Amino acid sequence: MKKPAISIIVPVYNMERYLRECLESVRAQTFQDWECIIVNDGSFDTTPTVIREVTRNDSRFRVINKENGGLSIARNVAMKMANGKYIGFIDSDDWIEPTMYEHLYKLITENDADVAQISYWKEYIGSNEAKDSHESPEDLKIIDGMTAMIEMGYDQLSHYVWDKLHRKDIITCDFPIGRNFEDVYVYGKWLKNVKKMVIDNTPLYHYRIRRSGINQARASKNRYDFFLSCIDRMNMIQSSMTDEMDLDRRDAYLNRQAVNACRHIAREEKNTMKRDGAISRISCDINKFTLPPTQYLGSKYWWYAKLLRSNSRFFSMFMRFSGIFKSKDKNSKSNFYL
Secondary structure, three states, X not given: OOOOOEEXXXXXXXXXXXXXXXXXXXXXXXXXXXXXXXXXXXXXXXXXXXXXXXXXXXXXXXXXXXXOOOHHHHHHXXXXXXXXXXXXEOOOXXXXXXXXXXXXXXXXXXXXXOEEEEEEEEEEOOEEEEEOOXXXXXXXXXXXXXXXXXXXXXXXXXXXXXXXXXXXXXXXXXXXXXXXXXHXXXXXHHHOOOOOEEEEEEEEEEEEOEHHHHOHXXXXXXXXHHHHHXXXXXXXXXXXXXXXXXXHHHHHHHHHHHHHHHHHHHHHOOOHXXXXXXHHHXXXXXXXXXXXXXHHHOHHHHHHHHHHHHOHHHHHHHHHHXXXXXXXXXXXXXXXXX
């Protein structure tokens, strides 16, 4: 059989509420030379029924049923079975515009690129907002893998896998098992194989912001894993650079991320032992790096970082107390999907 141009990977776990919209948006693609590999990761709701109903009579959908093992394992299983020259990913609670893969395929082939990236909509109940891929919205941006690694490392470029199309050849390692923010961990390694990446700010992916995506019960692990991923990214950049790394810039970034992670843990984690333990671990980790001069961090972040490094428990109490008086964000949890 002729191999498809694109393999689209959709891992699914108990997503009966949103899966139909996701899969129907794949079926509606104007670019039709694709296969969609759906990995049912041990769902026990009506997800299997939805999959059967949507994929009936369309051989482009391939379904894998397996015991629950988590997002990374589900993606890894699908990648090994993918037949396409290019690979895309969709989260099962999101949906895509009909022209998304036609647009990505055109970008990646016409520019002879290894990765093509578009922008996305952040979807809340009753509202949405576009997230620009790049600060120059009117132009395409073409960069090499090293530049992409640095920009992604400093949060200047999206680290998600679902807003991109990838040449299959660059995917030389699996998603890590048992870690949150698996996109962050894996992408630096993939970028080592990238010669050219093309970026377009057209928003064609709809990223649904869900309440369970910021599960309060897992706040300490989620934030701690993200901070560890930041350290990994900096180490990966440093090991790949031919020139000397700007250590003040690196340390400023890591101190800022440590403060942000611990501030969220202090305000979100209800379990005292988990909260204090995670903040203490981050405090120990950040003390392995230098606190740079205030001009790299700004005075507020410098003093927050100083407090975190010297007295993590007082930092936690201070952030919890100050959070009580923080005004509600315009996108408060009441606007999140279930």
